[in-house]
Every structure is written in C-alpha cells, then in structure tokens.
Amino acid sequence: MEQENTQVQVIPADKAKIRKIWRVALILAVVTAVEFLIAFTVGAGAFRTWVFILLTIVKAFYIVAEFMHLGHEKKSLIWSILLPMMFVVFLIFILMYQGAALLEVLY
Structure with missing residues (x-):
C-alpha cells in the first residue's frame, strides 16, 4: 500500500x-x-x-x-464580442425611440 x-x-x-x-x-x-x-x-x-x-x-x-x-485577449476576440453587443444596444435604443414616437401618434 x-x-x-x-x-x-x-x-x-x-x-x-x-x-x-x-x-x-x-x-x-x-x-x-x-x-x-x-x-x-x-x-x-x-x-x-x-x-x-x-x-x-x-x-x-x-x-x-x-x-x-x-x-x-487578442483584439479580434474582443471585437467579436463587442461588435454584436453594440448592435444589440443600438437595436434596443432604436426600438425604445420608435416605440415612444408611436405612442405619441396613437395617443
């Protein structure tokens, strides 16, 4: 043992x-x-x-x-994570802006 x-x-x-x-x-x-x-x-x-x-x-x-x-990490990995995140944040901003404009038109 x-x-x-x-x-x-x-x-x-x-x-x-x-x-x-x-x-x-x-x-x-x-x-x-x-x-x-x-x-x-x-x-x-x-x-x-x-x-x-x-x-x-x-x-x-x-x-x-x-x-x-x-x-x-390498810059390419950083950008592969950062770029899609920036697009999602931009999409959320645009959806909120357009939603507020739509509410003004409807009410």
Missing part, C-alpha cells in the same frame, strides 16, 4: 497580481463614489442620465476586462 503525501506546500502570493486587483477595486470604488455624489447633488435631467450611462460603461469595461480576463 502506498502512503499518501499529506504535506501542503504554501506558494508565496504574487504581489503584482494583488496590487492590480486592489487598483481595479479602487477604480470601481471611485467611479461608484462619483455616481453616488452625482445622484445626491445633481437634479434630475439629461446631464445626470448621460453621466450615469457613461460611468456605467466605464465600470462595465473594467469588470469585463479584469474579472472576466477579456482585456488580455
């Missing part, structure tokens, strides 16, 4: 990776803090809406690039 090796070997942490995770977490925290600041100080309007949309896109970029590891 063989004896099992029950020793655990501890590998030292990679300081560069930990620093990068903290940097991304800090960027996301700052963007979220700016969103909260704008939410409680700026009145409702188009400016506030566009700032929220822009900051949401920035946060989505960092989440996808770092936590889903898409930022380290």
Whole structure:
C-alpha cells in the first residue's frame, strides 16, 4: 500500500497580481463614489442620465476586462464580442425611440 503525501506546500502570493486587483477595486470604488455624489447633488435631467450611462460603461469595461480576463485577449476576440453587443444596444435604443414616437401618434 502506498502512503499518501499529506504535506501542503504554501506558494508565496504574487504581489503584482494583488496590487492590480486592489487598483481595479479602487477604480470601481471611485467611479461608484462619483455616481453616488452625482445622484445626491445633481437634479434630475439629461446631464445626470448621460453621466450615469457613461460611468456605467466605464465600470462595465473594467469588470469585463479584469474579472472576466477579456482585456488580455487578442483584439479580434474582443471585437467579436463587442461588435454584436453594440448592435444589440443600438437595436434596443432604436426600438425604445420608435416605440415612444408611436405612442405619441396613437395617443
């Protein structure tokens, strides 16, 4: 019968990776803090809406690039995911715009 090796070997942490995770977490925290600041100080309007949309896109970029590891892939793979997503977002925008125009005509 063989004896099992029950020793655990501890590998030292990679300081560069930990620093990068903290940097991304800090960027996301700052963007979220700016969103909260704008939410409680700026009145409702188009400016506030566009700032929220822009900051949401920035946060989505960092989440996808770092936590889903898409930022380290080849550009062709990034564009093969990004381009169809942009078309779907454009389609949703156009459908909402046309739906609002149709509601104005009907009512």
